[in-house]
Amino acid sequence: MHISSIKVKNFRAIKDAELKLDPNQKQDLTLIVGKNNSGKTSFIMVFDKFFKKEDNFNFHDFSTHLREKIYKIDSETIEEAIIGLFLEISYSKDDNLEYLSEFIIDLNSKNNTVKLYFECLIDEERLRNDLINIDKKYKKKFIEKNITSYLIKNLYIYEKDEDIENNKQKLIKKEVSAINSLINYQVIHAKRNLASSETKEKSSLPLSKLSTEYFNKENMFSEKDFIKINNAILEMDENLNNLYDTHFEGFFENVRDFLGSTALKVLSNLESRQIMSNSSKVVQIDSEENFLPESLNGLGNLNILYLLLQIDLKKRFFIQEDRSINLLFIEEPEAHTHPQMQYIFSKKIKKIIENIPNLQTFISTHSSHIVSQCNFEDIRYFHNHNGNVKIKNFYLELEEKYKLQTELFKFLKQYITLYSAELFFAEKVIFIEGVSEKILLPYFIKNFDEKNKGKQDYIPISSQNITYIEAGANSKAFQHLLNFFEVKSLILTDIDSVGGENRSACSVDKGIASSNATINHYLNYNENDPDWFNLLKKRGIKITDKNINLFYQTEENGYHARSFEDSFISVNYELIKKHKKDIFGLKNKYKINDNPENFYDLTDSIIKSKSEFASSLLFLALVNGDKEGDEKIEWKTPKYIYEALEWINQ
Structure with a gap:
């Protein structure tokens, strides 16, 4: 049932x-x-x-x-x-x-x-x-x-x-x-009103209070298990009665003299509940002789301990009331806890509750x-869409969407588990092609925010709840997932032009198609349409998904780049030439001369390590200009990336 x-x-x-x-x-x-x-x-x-x-x-x-x-x-x-x-x-x-x-x-x-x-x-x-x-x-x-x-x-x-x-x-x-x-x-x-080290009041120690409640419920439900505790309390009553007789003897003599009464006596009436409530506390053992009081424990630890006690207390309600x-x-449950503790909780929770009928x-x-x-x-x-909440069955609905793409669904499940569970909570998503974009995109966003901060009601991209995913050509695997979440999604990718009978990489002006699987998937590549690639170059093919948009290199300053590195070098060439000795990840620096004939060939011949190249560009931008007399280095954002940021910020 x-x-x-x-x-x-x-x-x-x-x-x-x-x-x-x-x-x-x-x-x-x-x-x-x-x-x-x-x-x-x-x-x-x-x-x-x-x-x-x-x-x-x-x-x-x-x-x-x-x-x-x-x-x-x-x-x-x-x-x-x-x-x-x-x-x-x-x-x-x-x-x-x-x-x-x-x-x-x-x-x-x-x-x-x-x-x-x-x-x-x-x-x-x-x-x-x-x-x-x-x-x-x-x-x-x-x-x-x-x-x-x-x-x-x-x-x-x-x-x-x-x-x-x-x-x-x-x-x-x-x-x-x-x-x-x-x-x-x-x-x-x-x-849960957990107590921190700033809390002084005893009433603000919910863990100790809950431990008392736990004890009292146990005592109520299983009195036979508390015989030893109750016997100890009765023995304390007897010892205290003897001490009270001695301690109050002088007081009772005065009472007899004034009132003529001999029927007064102070009796100990200890109750386990009162003792637990007023004279017990929860501590953490720091060493054999040192104890940390509840208020000095980390809030993450307190939260987990509180949850475990609450769950165990609820368990006893469930068992006793037998519904x-x-x-x-x-x-x-994640409140105040660091990621590792959240992992542990998620792994252990099923085991904790599995014995509750x-x-x-x-x-x-x-x-x-x-x-x-x-x-x-x-x-x-x-999902709240325009004030109307919908509740979706994540697995069943996506399994149906991917029924003809089982390998993509398998990849997606594993990818989310390993890297991108943040997608469930994102307001927007940005997919990036590779390591260079991953390193430099935050810099481009910072510059974009700086340029637009004076606009009315402008919300900086850097302050928005955006999940960034480095998926390369696998962005196509996320299509149904993004539509399921109904989340605005930007895909930054490369046009990856190819030409010739072997469809080998070439400059865009010589290209007849794209080798980019993401572009071909979302923009419905048609090998029988000779105009498809020309339309692609001019952004003349519109994506049909209302939540997803695709941005790739377009012509800028009379040149059409094939990749991010190609595009970046073409719009920042004079600055790169000036600071080439400080830029790592390059080879054949002598080729960076006054008048490159072709940025595509130049990029291919000088890039040795994309990650080192991008990292050194970022380093130069962040550290130069701090001292008096230093030249401030500001790299230009390629047009297609700037336009993409305009779209995601709308």
């Missing part, structure tokens, strides 16, 4: 989105990933609001598209202003249906699904009646502040989805509290390190 579908409507960032799980078997772990403000927290909080009795909905829990309508509730009926949570529970004949049976309404043996609908709606009539007495100019504020008092929570069982909208009388109403006999919901929120379905939500765990994260270590089948990707 397990939850196979979760659908949320009209709650905060989520207008209407469904998270689908395997209907045939329980998915033990689901990873909720996505960029900021993509609805991950909203997805978790809607469970809090329906499953926790003390958590009530408020005005700002309604999706933004409903709020203006709610303001007009005194003049309009707003039946659509309902927050909804839909759960589908799949079960088999082998399951223990003791707790589920009261929710089963379809006795057809072929149907093995129970559908539950939680709703939060406004008591419109009562609110309208009260609004009559509110001054018109205060109505909006009254609704915002007081709507919680007019909200009603309901739970229904239903068979058909269309009945929710059209035949609500067919729904079977249940008490909302009835769900607690079937589902045990627990959550560990991201806000058919256990739900555990963990929000952003009937458990389905949902973890939301912004950590690329956690994502890289998970099974891709477990990922559900949250």
Whole structure:
């Protein structure tokens, strides 16, 4: 028995989105990933609001598209202003249906699904009646502040989805509290208030507090396991009673003299809970005799320790309460932890939770390190497009897209695991061709930002959430992935002209085609079209993907370069010639003369090491000009790269 579908409507960032799980078997772990403000927290909080009795909905829990309508509730009926949570529970004949049976309404043996609908709606009539007495100019504020008092929570069982909208009388109403006999919901929120070395108050030591809670629950659930502790406390009581008799003897004599009472006595009444709460603390062992208090531990360590204690505490709740379905939500476990610890957490979490019966765990994260270590089948990707959240099954949807390109899909999975899990959280992506571009692109971006910083509302590229990928000719493998993420993507590549019968490398003016697999893939190379390459040179072929754009060398200053190095040398030739003695990665420097006949041939004959060449160019640009009298070296950005930066920044 397990939850196979979760659908949320009209709650905060989520207008209407469904998270689908395997209907045939329980998915033990689901990873909720996505960029900021993509609805991950909203997805978790809607469970809090329906499953926790003390958590009530408020005005700002309604999706933004409903709020203006709610303001007009005194003049309009707003039946659509309902927050909804839909759960589908799949079960088999082998399951223990003791707790589920009261929710089963379809006795057809072929149907093995129970559908539950939680709703939060406004008591419109009562609110309208009260609004009559509110001054018109205060109505909006009254609704915002007081709507919680007019909200009603309901739970229904239903068979058909269309009945929710059209035949609500067919729904079977249940008490909302009835769900607690079937589902045990627990959550560990991201806000954990961990104590740092600056924290002085004992109340700000959540790890010690949680250890106390853990002890008390253990004591409550398993008293026989605490006999030794409780016996020790009773023995302490007896010893303290004897000490108290001696210590307070003089005081009691005065009491007898004044009041004539002999019935006073001070008794020790120690309780394990009080001792644990007031007289115990969590420390880290630094050596055999040295201990670090909680407040002096690193926040990363504290966070992991806190999570482990919380999970173990939740585990005991799950086991003791013995529900058919256990739900555990963990929000952003990576808080305060360095990458290595995030790797460890992602590897260990399944082992930690695997012994909890009937458990389905949902973890939301912004950590690329956690994502890289998970099974891709477990990922559900949250995407907010123009205020509408979509929840995508990462593995199944991409597997379908790559069904005719299985090798590319295999490459993609391994590449993301090893290098680029940041793609899940990127606002934009830039693909670069090789090592030279990788070294110099940040310099070009810095210059671009500097040139455009005076423009109104300009956001520097260097401050944007951009993932950079060095994929070479393999950029084509990412096409379906980029469209899945719906992320703006720039591919910087080389035109790689070839000519002759053997299609060998040549200058662009002699070329008849491109050997670049990325260009040929995205721009639909047609070997039967003699004009294709001429159109390519003039950027006359448009890419069809709305999220992806391709930039390569175009004619500049009367010359059309074939590669990045070729292009860079052609636009910076005078400066390179002047400083050639300080530039590494070159050979045949004598060829750098006054009038090169062909930059393509020159580049081919002088480049010895692309990485050394690019590194020395960057070094000269960064260090020259600091001292008085030094010449400031500023390399020009090739036109195609500048135009690419203009596009990615739009």
